[in-house]
Amino acid sequence: xxxxxxxxxxxxxxxxxxxxxxxxxxxxxxxxxxxxxxxxxxxxxxxxxxxxxxxxxxxxxxxxxxxxxxxxxxxxxxxxxxxxxxxxxxxxxxxxxxxxxxxxxxxxxxxxxxxxxxxxxxxxxxxxxxxxxxxxxxxxxxxxxxxxxxxxxxxxxxxxxxxx
Amino acid sequence: xxxxxxxxxxxxxxxxxxxxxxxxxxxxxxxxxxxxxxxxxxxxxxxxxxxxxxxxxxxxxxxxxxxxxxxxxxxxxxxxxxxxxxxxxxxxxxxxxxxxxxxxxxxxxxxxxxxxxxxxxxxxxxxxxxxxxxxxxxxxxxxxxxxxxxxxxxxxxxxxxxxx
Amino acid sequence: xxxxxxxxxxxxxxxxxxxxxxxxxxxxxxxxxxxxxxxxxxxxxxxxxxxxxxxxxxxxxxxxxxxxxxxxxxxxxxxxxxxxxxxxxxxxxxxxxxxxxxxxxxxxxxxxxxxxxxxxxxxxxxxxxxxxxxxxxxxxxxxxxxxxxxxxxxxxxxxxxxxx
Amino acid sequence: xxxxxxxxxxxxxxxxxxxxxxxxxxxxxxxxxxxxxxxxxxxxxxxxxxxxxxxxxxxxxxxxxxxxxxxxxxxxxxxxxxxxxxxxxxxxxxxxxxxxxxxxxxxxxxxxxxxxxxxxxxxxxxxxxxxxxxxxxxxxxxxxxxxxxxxxxxxxxxxxxxxx
Numbered sequence: 326x327x328x329x330x331x332x333x334x335x336x337x338x339x340x341x342x343x344x345x346x347x348x349x350x351x352x353x354x355x356x357x358x359x360x361x362x363x364x365x366x367x368x369x370x371x372x373x374x375x376x377x378x379x380x381x382x383x384x385x386x387x388x389x390x391x392x393x394x395x396x397x398x399x400x401x402x403x404x405x406x407x408x409x410x411x412x413x414x415x416x417x418x419x420x421x422x423x424x425x426x427x428x429x430x431x432x433x434x435x436x437x438x439x440x441x442x443x444x445x446x447x448x449x450x451x452x453x454x455x456x457x458x459x460x461x462x463x464x465x466x467x468x469x470x471x472x473x474x475x476x477x478x479x480x481x482x483x484x485x486x487x488x489x
Numbered sequence: 490x491x492x493x494x495x496x497x498x499x500x501x502x503x504x505x506x507x508x509x510x511x512x513x514x515x516x517x518x519x520x521x522x523x524x525x526x527x528x529x530x531x532x533x534x535x536x537x538x539x540x541x542x543x544x545x546x547x548x549x550x551x552x553x554x555x556x557x558x559x560x561x562x563x564x565x566x567x568x569x570x571x572x573x574x575x576x577x578x579x580x581x582x583x584x585x586x587x588x589x590x591x592x593x594x595x596x597x598x599x600x601x602x603x604x605x606x607x608x609x610x611x612x613x614x615x616x617x618x619x620x621x622x623x624x625x626x627x628x629x630x631x632x633x634x635x636x637x638x639x640x641x642x643x644x645x646x647x648x649x650x651x652x653x
Numbered sequence: 654x655x656x657x658x659x660x661x662x663x664x665x666x667x668x669x670x671x672x673x674x675x676x677x678x679x680x681x682x683x684x685x686x687x688x689x690x691x692x693x694x695x696x697x698x699x700x701x702x703x704x705x706x707x708x709x710x711x712x713x714x715x716x717x718x719x720x721x722x723x724x725x726x727x728x729x730x731x732x733x734x735x736x737x738x739x740x741x742x743x744x745x746x747x748x749x750x751x752x753x754x755x756x757x758x759x760x761x762x763x764x765x766x767x768x769x770x771x772x773x774x775x776x777x778x779x780x781x782x783x784x785x786x787x788x789x790x791x792x793x794x795x796x797x798x799x800x801x802x803x804x805x806x807x808x809x810x811x812x813x814x815x816x817x
Numbered sequence: 818x819x820x821x822x823x824x825x826x827x828x829x830x831x832x833x834x835x836x837x838x839x840x841x842x843x844x845x846x847x848x849x850x851x852x853x854x855x856x857x858x859x860x861x862x863x864x865x866x867x868x869x870x871x872x873x874x875x876x877x878x879x880x881x882x883x884x885x886x887x888x889x890x891x892x893x894x895x896x897x898x899x900x901x902x903x904x905x906x907x908x909x910x911x912x913x914x915x916x917x918x919x920x921x922x923x924x925x926x927x928x929x930x931x932x933x934x935x936x937x938x939x940x941x942x943x944x945x946x947x948x949x950x951x952x953x954x955x956x957x958x959x960x961x962x963x964x965x966x967x968x969x970x971x972x973x974x975x976x977x978x979x980x981x
Binding site for chain 3: 366371
Binding site: 349 | 839853854857858889890891914915916
């Protein structure tokens with residue numbers, strides 16, 4: 326996967342160099358899929374991936390989705406936006422173990438000028454291990470709510486996939 | 490705070506030695522309160538505590554509540570139980586910063602033979618920063634559902650505080 | 654423990670409010686001691702505290718030492734300093750387990766205008782579990798080396814305890 | 818990369834299924850190279866990757882090296898071995914930022930029946946950001962020292978690359 330031609334960031338931007346680097350992301354219609362293995366650091370003494378780590382995995386997907394959308398999160402922050410989380414939810418169905426090959430699939434479930442909702446599904450070789458969602462509010466560097474620009478909404482709305 | 494007289498674990502048990510150690514826990518009726526400072530490791534480049542860390546803070550409270558209930562989690566695991574999470578929810582209201590003095594208040598919102606629901610509130614000097622809940626299912630070492638014993642239900646039901 | 658009278662930060666500073674809050678720190682001559690319990694999040698599937706977490710524990714001690722020295726790290730950052738790590742070392746002697754009451758003792762082993770070296774010892778009920786050290790270089794917000802001011806050196810040199 | 822033919826684990830073993838999954842690992846003579854992006858969770862309020870995270874990155878490389886050696890760590894644990902760390906060292910040269918494409922290169926620097934020393938270098942697009950090493954002692958499930966079997970030594974010695 327590479328950032329699409331004509332999209333931000335423009336050539337010469339530091340983010341551009343990463344094209345030579347093996348990405349872990351694939352695009353499936355309006356969904357983005359990323360993959361990694363469970364780290365030993367992420368296990369706990371129950372012998373499974375600790376529950377808070379799933380929110381980190383959601384964040385990995387979110388970063389990959391935003392890069393795929395031509396709005397990499399570092400570039401987004403350079404525009405003066407932050408995207409703090411206001412609500413998060415996870416359902417755990419089956420444990421993930423050390424070294425398991427994990428895939429996270431994610432998409433945008435709702436997009437408004439002042440709110441975005443991402444949805445996620447965590448899989449291992451086709452089996453769903455967990456799912457969840459997060460709601461974010463765009464704010465400026467001063468911490469105040471700041472609506473997405475029309476340009477940003479335009480880039481992101483391609484990825485909306487309503488639930489159901 | 491110390492583990493109550495007559496409660497498990499019994500004298501001579503390794504957990505007993507901790508009485509000489511300064512606990513961070515206080516008991517408020519059916520609620521337990523614990524405190525700690527935000528670690529630098531827990532901040533992110535937004536300059537606030539990273540969102541997954543709140544689930545870790547919930548876990549700290551859960552461990553302190555179970556110790557207060559006379560059923561310390563290590564003892565619970567020695568009885569052959571694990572208590573994996575099946576659902577987690579967090580609402581983030583205001584950011585926590587590095588070194589902030591954090592207090593987490595928690596209680597049991599629902600207790601059944603095969604399910605327990607904990608509720609949490611994260612505070613800084615009286616201000617609510619976040620709240621949330623987690624649902625857990627008791628299982629045996631083999632990963633199969635295993636109802637709480639009557640003795641365990643008896644110890645834990647003291648801490649039930651219904652919502653609303 | 655409370656920040657000493659006459660020391661920075663001055664009354665009215667947000668850090669001042671924490672006096673009403675139970676600190677976990679004690680001062681032993683030129684050493685500072687802090688305590689906490691091992692979190693479930695910090696364990697791994699070997700059933701012990703994961704090795705990277707000891708660097709987090711060192712950081713907790715460092716923050717407590719700097720607060721005890723009248724130079725709380727947030728105040729230090731407000732003065733335009735950062736204190737990145739250039740070298741870290743840990744020796745692991747015995748495993749720490751979930752819920753273990755951990756104490757970290759630390760001191761300044763070397764202090765120069767452009768370098769500070771902290772030393773640490775991790776204990777459980779008197780037994781040494783690990784020790785280590787970190788070297789830090791003061792830099793400005795621009796990332797360039799920036800020597801400690803005479804005032805800062807004056808506050809910190811009280812805590813120097815040479816090895817051996 | 819895939820586990821080499823004829824090596825453990827044998828066909829039918831659960832680890833075998835991962836051949837269909839995109840690995841992030843490449844082999845360069847006696848070195849193994851792995852890659853990933855810096856997670857937001859790994860940053861701190863200095864705006865760079867937090868220092869303890871480098872030990873997690875070392876562990877990712879270690880897991881990939883052991884899989885490349887035909888001795889995947891989960892299989893190693895199934896044989897009744899654990900490989901706790903007794904010493905760790907890191908030198909930090911340049912900061913890593915969120916979303917940076919990170920590569921970790923690692924090899925075995927010393928291998929004895931009762932000790933193994935891994936070395937690591939963390940790179941970003943060819944620039945060295947950090948290096949370090951870890952020393953491990955093989956132990957049995959009972960926590961007692963247990964020498965590597967001849968078979969294990971045979972598999973691992975292919976990866977020894979002496980310093981200098």
